[in-house]
Amino acid sequence: MTVRSSLVVEEASGLVTVQDRGRPGLAHLGVPRAGALDPPAAALANRLVGNDEGAALLEVTMGSLALRATGALWLAVTGARCRVTVDGRAAAHAEAVWVPRDGVVRIGPPETEVRGYLAASGGIDVEPVLGSRSTDTLAWVGPARVVTGTELPVGPPRGSPASYDAPRPPRPGPLRVDPGPRADWFAEDALERLCATTYTVTPESNRVGLRLDGPAIERVREGELASEGMVLGAVQVPPDGRPVVFLADHPTTGGYPVLAVVRADDLWRCAQLRPGDSVGFSHG
């Protein structure tokens, strides 16, 4: 008989959720896709501990975490930079770290960026819901939020830890966008204005959307659009004119016009912008 390990949460602050690649394909039932908000960081953490890139792991948003491993395992922390310790001794960020049985791992609050990822060899093995172990925070589909006292089962290890792997390359500069479907709801130069403006990330930003403050984008049409399907990365403009970039937990349909769509490759950056950070857009 194999003894299954688990991770027991001794302390958790901020928003801690289990995430994998999400549950795409259910938008027509009103189910958001969810999934790790910074997919390259999540994939790296999984590769480092020898998991499939899509294995379930923990996403820690502006918080800290202490976990006790009931069995020895490999573990890796990626994404937002933070202090990592195992039984009080400093351990590397973005490297596979060995945790002995009953070892306690602590990860501190992020020093830069927003979201950290913690992968364990074997993956977090909670019961999948609709084919995924991701927690959607819009409708709370999927495993419950991880809090102090949560016990997370860990699956059997599948591969060997990687001795070295490259983190995602940083990509400074504006978020690249393509035109959205509802340009006719805005002044003719709205996309140019969007791309010429420096916005500030607001504290209301979350897994649903990156909410921005800046000069309002003016609409030339009144009223509400007939509810239509929304894509990941949609730059939706509500009546107050402040754009919202839709992230993984976005509602599947919406009634506000979409001016632009952020390219998939740039979406992870939206996951790591802090309230108060500046951000711009570019197209073409």
Added chain:
Amino acid sequence: MGRRAVLVEVDGAEQALSLATWARGARVPAGEIVSAAASVLFDDVSDVDGVERLLGSWSPGTELPPGGLVEIPVVYDGADLTDVAERWGTDADGVVSRHGGIEFVSAFCGFAPGFAYLAGLPDDLAVPRLDTPRTKVPAGAVGLAGTWCAAYPSESPGGWRLIGHTDATLWEPQRDQPALLAPGTRVRFRPA
């Protein structure tokens, strides 16, 4: 719409449902096919030109294969029942018989998992949304907004005018068909 999606505008929810149903049958290669009030979104598309070509072979007006019929038992005790009765120029019993006499079709889901927009209310029975949405509408509440009818699968804020409530399990992720009223389902309400 972006590099990986196609948004097709059509004439109303019925045609949107018809196109989405056709596209699923024709195996149009898209990760998500999301019908809505007057459009269908094809998302997670790797070959946008190919999908657009395929969609060219759909013609509006294609008959919908009838979906399964679901009966929803309703206790007509909603907070806005008398308000709706007044708007319809009738009394509570009049709302029950009119609402119960309509065969609705689930046109699309959105807003929340399993929240189905049910089409079928005639234009002259349309009711406006509440000016100020309620911060809390209980799961199972049955409401009207415009010509739509819906039953809330889970507790949420909401601006629909509530006429009653149902004990039906509208959303159950562990079920084979998690949404009771998936798009295409025909729906009748009857007094519980």
